Amino acid sequence: MKNVFVIFVVVLVATAAAKKGWKLRQRQQCKYDKSAWSDCDTKTNTVSRVLTLKSGKEGCQQTQNQTITCDRFERLQAWKIKKAESRRELQEKKHQRKERQQEMKENKQLVKEQLERCRYEHSDWSECDQATKTVTRNFTLSEGEQGCEQSHTITIACDKLNRIQAWKAKKRDRKQNRIDEKLQMKQDRKEKRKLEKEQRLKCKYDKEDWSECDNTTKHSNPSYDIKGWRRRRMRTNNKCHHFMFKV
Ligand SMILES: *[C@@H]1O[C@H](CO)[C@@H](O)[C@H](O)[C@H]1NC(C)=O
Ligand SMILES: *[C@@H]1O[C@H](CO)[C@@H](O)[C@H](O)[C@H]1NC(C)=O
Numbered sequence: 124m125k126n127v128f129v130i131f132v133v134v135l136v137a138t139a140a141a142k143k144g145w146k147l148r149q150r151q152q153c154k155y156d157k158s159a160w161s162d163c164d165t166k167t168n169t170v171s172r173v174l175t176l177k178s179g180k181e182g183c184q185q186t187q188n189q190t191i192t193c194d195r196f197e198r199l200q201a202w203k204i205k206k207a208e209s210r211r212e213l214q215e216k217k218h219q220r221k222e223r224q225q226e227m228k229e230n231k232q233l234v235k236e237q238l239e240r241c242r243y244e245h246s247d248w249s250e251c252d253q254a255t256k257t258v259t260r261n262f263t264l265s266e267g268e269q270g271c272e273q274s275h276t277i278t279i280a281c282d283k284l285n286r287i288q289a290w291k292a293k294k295r296d297r298k299q300n301r302i303d304e305k306l307q308m309k310q311d312r313k314e315k316r317k318l319e320k321e322q323r324l325k326c327k328y329d330k331e332d333w334s335e336c337d338n339t340t341k342h343s344n345p346s347y348d349i350k351g352w353r354r355r356r357m358r359t360n361n362k363c364h365h366f367m368f369k370v
């Protein structure tokens with residue numbers, strides 16, 4: 124009994140789905156020209172329009188009379204107007220944004236050109252103005268062609284200046300640290316070399332005779348590469364190394 128019920132439900136669902144699919148296909152296959160909506164018929168409270176088949180396969184209805192309630196029609200119209208309005212607004216905003224970006228780009232270009240043509244000397248930053256919480260810096264023209272501004276002033280928030288200065292100080296410190304480290308390393312190396320030299324001078328070596336020429340390390344040219352090995356051995360100081368010099 125239970126199984127039969129399950130099959131029944133499955134069939135029902137499948138049928139509904141098939142019907143929906145058929146309707147969708149039908150809508151896609153049958154294209155209609157739509158007339159204007161009629162005026163609201165106050166007796167039936169409906170508006171209607173006629174759809175005439177424009178293109179479609181077999182099975183499409185030639186004409187259809189679409190009828191909806193006047194209320195629904197009004198809501199639909201209102202919704203359409205709203206949609207058109209919002210689309211227009213969006214377009215407008217997009218356009219404005221583009222214009223603003225263009226303007227900014229042009230401004231930047233202008234400033235850049237001016238900076239290239241006009242050179243300025245600047246004062247120190249002013250004290251932080253407690254009322255506006257800003258600092259200013261004056262720029263006066265030092266060299267430049269005609270059309271250069273004689274002077275201008277830049278104003279920024281005190282906080283921003285503090286941040287910039289802190290950042291600059293940090294950068295300066297890091298650079299100084301790197302320089303110091305390098306100097307220290309150089310000095311250490313020098314010290315080490317000096318110590319090594321002193322050590323070497325403390326150690327006296329016996330010299331053996333030169334060894335025979337080593338014929339195993341041949342070069343490609345016909346003559347042999349002559350390699351002699353001179354051995355230097357420590358004599359007095361146990362800390363001295365056993366040297367082998369390549370000649
Ligand atoms: C469409 O149907 C409505 C309501 O049934 C009717 O009043 C109207 O005359 C019909 N219009 C056409 C063009 O058949
Ligand atoms: C900038 O110039 C104005 C007017 O000449 C002056 O009052 C102000 O103190 C100057 N500011 C700085 C930081 O030099």
Ligand SMILES: *[C@@H]1O[C@H](CO)[C@@H](O)[C@H](O)[C@H]1NC(C)=O
Binds near residue numbers: 335347
């Ligand atoms: C190395 O080569 C030279 C020249 O050919 C030869 O006179 C000498 O005996 C060789 N020495 C050894 C150790 O083979």
